[in-house]
Amino acid sequence: MKKILTTPIKDEDLASLNVGDVVYLTGRLVTCRDVAHRRLIEQGRELPVNLEGGAIFHAGPIVRKKDDGNFEMVSIGPTTSMRMEKFEREFIKQTGVKLIVGKGGMGPETAAGCQEHIAVHAIFPGGCAVLAATQVEEIEGAEWQDLGMPETLWINRVKEFGPLIISIDTKGNNLIQQNKTSFNEKKKPILDRICKELSFIK
Amino acid sequence: MDKEFAVQSLTDVMAKFTAYIGKRLPKDVKAKLADLRTMETNPLAKSIYDSMAGNQEAADKLNRPSCQDTGVIQYFVEAGANFPLLGELEEILKEATAEATRIGPLRHNAVETFDEKNTGTNTGTNIPWLDWRIVPEKDSCTIDVYMAGGGCTLPGAAKVLMPGQGYEGVAEFVMDVITERGVNACPPLLVGVGVSTSVETAARLSKLAIMRPVDSKSSNPRAALMEELLEQGLNEVGIGPQGLTGNNSVMGVNIESSARHPSTIGVAVNTGCWAHRRGKIRINADMSYEILSHEGVVL
Numbered sequence: 001m002k003k004i005l006t007t008p009i010k011d012e013d014l015a016s017l018n019v020g021d022v023v024y025l026t027g028r029l030v031t032c033r034d035v036a037h038r039r040l041i042e043q044g045r046e047l048p049v050n051l052e053g054g055a056i057f058h059a060g061p062i063v064r065k066k067d068d069g070n071f072e073m074v075s076i077g078p079t080t081s082m083r084m085e086k087f088e089r090e091f092i093k094q095t096g097v098k099l100i101v102g103k104g105g106m107g108p109e110t111a112a113g114c115q116e117h118i119a120v121h122a123i124f125p126g127g128c129a130v131l132a133a134t135q136v137e138e139i140e141g142a143e144w145q146d147l148g149m150p151e152t153l154w155i156n157r158v159k160e161f162g163p164l165i166i167s168i169d170t171k172g173n174n175l176i177q178q179n180k181t182s183f184n185e186k187k188k189p190i191l192d193r194i195c196k197e198l199s200f201i202k
Numbered sequence: 203m204d205k206e207f208a209v210q211s212l213t214d215v216m217a218k219f220t221a222y223i224g225k226r227l228p229k230d231v232k233a234k235l236a237d238l239r240t241m242e243t244n245p246l247a248k249s250i251y252d253s254m255a256g257n258q259e260a261a262d263k264l265n266r267p268s269c270q271d272t273g274v275i276q277y278f279v280e281a282g283a284n285f286p287l288l289g290e291l292e293e294i295l296k297e298a299t300a301e302a303t304r305i306g307p308l309r310h311n312a313v314e315t316f317d318e319k320n321t322g323t324n325t326g327t328n329i330p331w332l333d334w335r336i337v338p339e340k341d342s343c344t345i346d347v348y349m350a351g352g353g354c355t356l357p358g359a360a361k362v363l364m365p366g367q368g369y370e371g372v373a374e375f376v377m378d379v380i381t382e383r384g385v386n387a388c389p390p391l392l393v394g395v396g397v398s399t400s401v402e403t404a405a406r407l408s409k410l411a412i413m414r415p416v417d418s419k420s421s422n423p424r425a426a427l428m429e430e431l432l433e434q435g436l437n438e439v440g441i442g443p444q445g446l447t448g449n450n451s452v453m454g455v456n457i458e459s460s461a462r463h464p465s466t467i468g469v470a471v472n473t474g475c476w477a478h479r480r481g482k483i484r485i486n487a488d489m490s491y492e493i494l495s496h497e498g499v500v501l
Contacts, residue, residue, distance in 0.1 A: 061270050062309045075270040080386045104386030126388040127477040128257035129270040148320035149310045183381040183439050190435045195370040
C-alpha cells in the first residue's frame with residue numbers, strides 16, 4: 001500500500017520513516033531553490049509563503065501562462081539538492097518545513113537539521129519532469145516572480161506526488177552519503193586493476 | 203532559393219528541431235536505457251527505470267520537454283567551407299533558440315553573468331554557445347544540438363597532470379569525478395573524457411566526446427581499451443540510477459584526444475545525464491535536411 005504524507009505534516013508522521021522508504025505527498029508543495037534560500041538566510045528577508053509543516057521542492061519548472069491568466073505546470077523535475085546544503089539547516093529551523101524534495105543527496109548539515117527539527121529529505125527521480133507535472137493538480141500561487149521562471153516560488157497543489165525516496169530521515173541517517181562512502185571504498189581496488197593495463201608511457 | 207528565404211527556412215527548421223530534442227531522446231540513448239533497464243535487478247533501481255520510461259512516454263504523448271531543465275543551448279557545428287549560409291549561421295541559431303524557447307516551451311536558462319538578469323529568451327552574450335569546425339570543400343553543414351542541463355554540467359572538471367602521473371592519473375581523475383560528483387548528475391551517465399595538452403583543449407574534447415553515440419568506440423586501440431576499462435570499472439562501482447545503487451553506473455565512456463606537449467597531460471571530464479538530449483541534423487546547400495539522431499521525426 002502507498003504511504004502518503006499529507007500537508008500540514010506532523011512530527012509523528014515522520015518518526016517511523018527510514019532511509020530508502022518510498023512515500024507520496026498530497027497537499028501543498030512549494031518550489032524553493034538557490035535564491036529563495038539566500039534571501040531568507042543571508043539577507044534575512046521573510047519568505048512570502050508560510051512553510052510550517054510544509055513541503056518544499058528543489059525545482060525550477062517550465063510553466064506556461066494560459067489565456068485566462070492562470071498558470072499551467074508543463075514540466076517540473078527536481079534540481080541538485082546539494083546546492084542548498086549551505087543554507088538548509090538554518091532554513092529548516094526558521095521555516096518549520098517538514099519535507100524537502102530534491103535530487104541527489106545532501107550533506108551533514110542538512111542531516112543535522114533534519115534530526116534537530118524533525119524533517120526529512122526525499123529524492124524524486126531526476127529527469128522525470130512530465131511525470132511530476134501530471135501530479136500537480138493546480139498552481140495556486142506564484143511568489144517572488146521577479147526571480148524569473150526557474151527561481152519563482154511556485155505554490156502547487158499535488159496529489160500522490162512521487163515516488164519520493166527518503167534519503168535523510170529524522171534519525172541522522174543519510175542514504176546518499178552512505179552510498180558514496182561505499183562507492184569510494186569499491187573504487188580503490190578497481191582502479192588498481194585498471195591502472196595495470198594503462199602503462200602506455202614507458 | 204533567395205538568401206532571405208533560405209535564412210528563414212533554416213531558422214524555422216533549427217527552431218523546431220531544437221524544441222523537438224527536448225521532448226524525445228536520440229535512438230542510441232533510448233536503446234541503451236532499455237538495455238540497462240532490462241539488466242537491472244535491484245528493486246528500487248528497477249522502479250526508477252520504470253519511472254524514467256513512463257516519463258518519456260508521457261513527454262512524447264503530451265508533447266512536452268521531458269525534463270524541466272532544458273539547459274543552455276549549445277550547437278556543435280561542422281560546416282562545409284562552401285556552405286551557403288556560413289556567415290549567417292550564428293544569427294540563425296540565435297533566432298532559432300529564441301523561437302524554440304517560445305514553441306517548446308523551454309525553460310529560461312540564460313542569465314547574464316555579473317548583471318545577474320535572466321534574459322527570458324535563452325539567448326544572451328555568446329549564448330547559444332557555438333562550437334565550430336570547418337570542413338574544406340564541402341557545401342553541407344552538420345549540427346549537433348545539445349541541451350546542457352545544470353545537473354549534468356556541475357560535475358565538469360579539468361586538470362593538467364604531469365607525465366609522471368600517466369594514463370593511470372587520467373583514470374584516477376575520471377573515477378574520482380564520477381564517484382564524488384556523478385551521483386547528482388542523474389546517472390546512468392554518458393561520460394566524456396578529453397585527453398589533450400591543456401585545460402581548454404581537453405575540456406572541449408570531453409564535450410565533443412559526449413556528442414558521439416553512446417556505444418561508439420574510439421578508433422585508437424589504446425583509447426578504446428581505456429574506454430572499455432573505465433566503463434566496466436565505473437559500472438562495477440554500482441552507482442545505479444539516481445545514485446540509489448544498482449547494477450550499472452554509466453551508459454558509456456567516450457574518449458577524445460589530441461597530440462600534446464611532452465610535459466603535460468590535460469584531462470577533462472564532461473557528463474551527460476540519462477536524459478541526454480542531443481540531436482544531429484545535416485543541412486544541405488539547398489536547405490533540405492536529414493535528421494540523423496532520431497527516427498520518424500516530423501518537424
